Amino acid sequence: MNLAALTKDLTDLFLPRGCLGCRDRIPPEEGDGLVCPRCLTLLRPPPSPRCLRCDAPFGTGRPKGAPCMECAGWPEVLVSARAAVVLEPPADALVYALKYDGWRALGGLMGGRMARVCPGDLADPLIVPVPTTPGRQRTRGYNQALVLAETVAEELGEEVSEVLSRPRGRTQVALGPSERRVNVEESFVAVRDPGSRIRGRAVILIDDVLTTGATALSATAALAGEGASSVHLLTFARALPFGGPRRRTAGVS
Ligand SMILES: [Zn+2]
Numbered sequence: 001m002n003l004a005a006l007t008k009d010l011t012d013l014f015l016p017r018g019c020l021g022c023r024d025r026i027p028p029e030e031g032d033g034l035v036c037p038r039c040l041t042l043l044r045p046p047p048s049p050r051c052l053r054c055d056a057p058f059g060t061g062r063p064k065g066a067p068c069m070e071c072a073g074w075p076e077v078l079v080s081a082r083a084a085v086v087l088e089p090p091a092d093a094l095v096y097a098l099k100y101d102g103w104r105a106l107g108g109l110m111g112g113r114m115a116r117v118c119p120g121d122l123a124d125p126l127i128v129p130v131p132t133t134p135g136r137q138r139t140r141g142y143n144q145a146l147v148l149a150e151t152v153a154e155e156l157g158e159e160v161s162e163v164l165s166r167p168r169g170r171t172q173v174a175l176g177p178s179e180r181r182v183n184v185e186e187s188f189v190a191v192r193d194p195g196s197r198i199r200g201r202a203v204i205l206i207d208d209v210l211t212t213g214a215t216a217l218s219a220t221a222a223l224a225g226e227g228a229s230s231v232h233l234l235t236f237a238r239a240l241p242f243g244g245p246r247r248r249t250a251g252v253s
């Protein structure tokens with residue numbers, strides 16, 4: 001055994017690589033060392049039949065021709081929402097690892113999956129990440145939506161445009177009962193650079209997860225206010241609107 005192989009074996013022994021999806025040890029010869037092959041096969045797209053506009057799976061017993069309740073209240077400018085996978089294990093663990101545990105390297109895998117379901121018929125789209133709050137940016141050091149947007153942009157041969165921001169100083173207001181409370185400060189998004197590149201452009205709005213849609217709707221309103229011709233939300237994962245398994249991931253929005 002040569003020295004390099006010995007060093008590698010020792011590294012694997014003392015630093016066993018756990019899959020970020022399931023924590024199982026990944027055999028050194030398999031995969032990229034972040035996610036095990038089994039977890040990769042468990043990442044699944046939203047099941048069909050689903051809403052052509054927002055990708056929400058239709059439940060059984062839905063009357064034929066009935067409108068989708070998930071996107072019925074969305075503004076017209078928010079033309080579509082696409083998600084690479086359903087927010088369920090192991091996708092929720094990957095979202096958490098990217099968002100809270102510093103696993104920026106997951107951006108390649110997750111953003112690559114997103115690029116596959118990105119609308120391909122948009123002329124000269126503006127690729128815009130949903131901004132994170134200043135506090136989270138400080139503690140984490142990066143915006144997970146930007147990390148994903150960079151991979152999507154690279155796959156499409158485009159560039160990322162960080163035209164949105166999360167202003168500080170908004171009063172915290174809890175809306176409505178239940179765990180689905182939306183914090184206004186958390187969801188409020190503004191245009192960083194008014195009068196800029198947005199007017200007349202189709203925007204691909206990038207975020208890690210679609211759950212309540214509050215942040216995406218706030219960002220859409222900001223983009224529409226600057227004249228975006230259409231907004232197409234693209235997320236890595238989508239919470240199932242009904243009947244889905246309970247999520248383990250806390251604090252995603
Ligand atoms: Zn795994």
Ligand SMILES: [Zn+2]
Nearest residue numbers: 051054068071
């Ligand atoms: Zn819908």
